[in-house]
Amino acid sequence: KAGVTQTPRYLIKTRGQQVTLSCSPISGHRSVSWYQQTPGQGLQFLFEYFSETQRNKGNFPGRFSGRQFSNSRSEMNVSTLELGDSALYLCASSFRQGDEQFFGPGTRLTVL
């Protein structure tokens, strides 16, 4: 069974731009969570989607948004990028909310 895939793996943007990251969960998994990993703040929860609905949200500004499609694939969007948004963005999928989460390799975003 294929694991969680994330695209792109690397991304370079400039301040003020917006970016969209994509996540394909493990087949059959319906819950997708997003996390941000930085050296200073560690791993922080962004949001979780289940059955195309946002079920949980972390303490991030409204510039961070996401959505989930009917096939459980998810995207997250960051608008008006800031230097501090440079991070590894990780997607995790689980069969349902509260189940064991399996992580993808992440998307490394660099904001210049």
Added chain:
Amino acid sequence: QQQVKQSPQSLIVQKGGISIINCAYENTAFDYFPWYQQFPGKGPALLIAIRPDVSEKKEGRFTISFNKSAKQFSLHIMDSQPGDSATYFCAPCNTNAGGTSYGKLTFGQGTILTVHP
């Protein structure tokens, strides 16, 4: 609010030694206590997890010890190997539907383990 405190930040052990990493939490709603292992350039991978109905769980060289009253759990790596060199995270979670933290992993700050050959 720092809900999860992990220690030490870094750990160096010799091959064959025992590595011990600790995690303390505040949220009594947590009912699932996993440890994740992360190698450079990779996402975290579940190593071992425990539920609060048992005090210890062992899988191969990895053991979780859980102390509910102290709100602490720890990871023990026996016979540590150079291939165990990685960053380890505790990430307790509430798996009961209804709570605001339901399904959300709350990560500790991580422990960088280095095992010398």
